[in-house]
Amino acid sequence: MTNDHEGVRELLAAWAVGALPPADARAVPLHLADCETCAAEAERLRATVRLLDGTPGPDAGVSGAPGDAGDGATGADQGVGGADGVLASALRSRPPRTPGVAPHAAPYAAAVAGLRALVRELPGRWGTPVVHDWDAHATIAHLVAADEHLALALGVGARLPASRIPAGTPAAHAWELRTADAIAHEHARTPEETVATWAAQAADLLATPEARDPSLAARAATVMGLRLPVADHFVIRAFEAWIHADDIGRALGVAVPPPPDEHLEQLVRLAVRILGLALHDAPPVLVEVTGTGPGTGWVLGSDAEPVAAELTLDPVDFCLLVGGRYAPDEVPRGLAGDERAARHVLATAASLAWL
Template sequence: MTSPHEEVRDLLGAWALDALMPGDEGIVVRHLGECEHCAVEAVRLRATVRHLDGPDASDPEPDATPGMHGLSLALRSRAPALRTAPHAAPYAAAVAGLQALLKELDEHGPWGTPVVHDWDVHDTVAHLVAADEPLARLLGRNGRGPVLSVESAEPADAAGSTADCTSSADGVSPWRVAWEQRTREVIRRERARTPAQTVSTWRNQAAGLLSSRAAHDTELASRATLLNGVRLPVADHFLARAFEAWVHAQDIGGALDRVVPPPPAPHLWQLVRFAVRILGPALGPQAPPVALTVAGEGGETEWVLGSADDPVRAELVMEPVDFCMLVGGRRAPEQVPRGTTGDESAARRVLNRAASLSWL
């Protein structure tokens, strides 16, 4: 009788060619998140297929783009992101992109380069291990079992999300305290391991998330649960993971003088809409109404944030990447590029509240 491992191994060639039947694809994706040997073989086969296909004629030569320092080649030749439902696709792409960047660093590479906060490159990857843990535990994908059944979580309501506004005596939310403490614990643990071991732990945990039922089942992912201080559909928690993986890839790329491109336009707009869903409730229904327009590659969208009963007091226009970097804590409210008309104080309130949402 053929074992599940042998069955998947026989399907890897078809997976590399994107020729699997839908039912087989789910089996392979789940197995790749659990079996390191098959995952390595799958990447090798996909790379072989890409080599036989030849380079994309639309891509510039590796050295043709000033300032890319070889990263564009790594991104073009990386293994494709695992296929998922649309809500998890930005996370899959962000993980693939960060893996491509980290592959450029060998064991003796610049892992000790300062990146952000007091973290170096190694520490930043360790932080991502800790950051992905709550969702991984929820979905039973980090070896500790689920802390909550997604099936028993509440369906998301029309409002989309509600923030946990509880705070300790010093004004800091308890979940942020726990978040920072867990990051310190994981970084301390990972400093005793090699960078390659830490990257492997992060990669395997991410693969587990991407092979979970919730990454492929939109109905299951529509159910809401409280993680990291905010009640959101599980689908939005996947977008939060994508947001963080991308921002920290930008952090690492900047520290190493490598250009990390933004997410593909469809994924970027998913992150923009996610950020607005968080920002609206955070401002509250009594805030002076401000029209926020985000315009760039892939379209233009406008939201009115704040009170629905009063006339718009100000208008803000921003590009998608700048808006995401503001929410991600990588652009200061007073320095982020934007167009502003109307009541400057109302516009500044939106900018400051957006920047305060960052937990990265």
């Protein structure tokens, strides 16, 4: 354990989620007693962890308390009736708005909290195949690398070793290499260590000023090749965290609830905006996503032609399509008009997937 100021600051997020070795966990409070700056930062991170855990008490989520990320607690350990009971209590009971963060970051906070609840069901099943060629452990490692892009853009330090990717490597291939490096690095560690790293990075992100101040989050940032307001990047992080929680839930046979309606609407609206850019010169199609509030019909495509078709989709199905979890010809939908134009919209939506 280093006692220097910067050394302690690097440990604060891991301390807040109870992920430090005992010696470091004992030493950090000694430094906090003498350093007001670190003490304030530690309290900010602890407050974020309490939000993620849904625990109002001041000692929740720290010092390795039961229920922290990576502690291995199961539904039986907590007196809850199995995995579905854990998720029901941890996810369905949470209000759509998460106190302490702005509305644009609330979906990410909720998705992180849900995934933290789900990973408690994974001890002994970390090798379960989940998606692509990843097991459950690799899926969490992938999320560490995926969240890292926004974290770095907001001044949060990297938690993974740098990759040696040749200059000029196309962005998509560079991302594949980075993901592979992250998974290889984390597979050399325990799943509990990987979860702690992911949870600490998420806590760091939710403690940034941009997560709490909409005016700061309105600035544009280029993350993973997309130049969008920082607020939108938080919604994308929520989208990916929920998609991968659903992946893990399906692999385990656990039903993962969809995001609350308020959050789901944010995911849908952002996906429609990005889809609209990709369809700017296509035959126009009216796309209606049901159940996500007023104004949920959008004409996507060229504005120089009459509407060629109408598509109606459920919001969860639409998000799963954009997330690459439905093939264009398999997603449930209502369709009227030019079938070819409608299929082009569905195929373009599916092609946006990078998760």
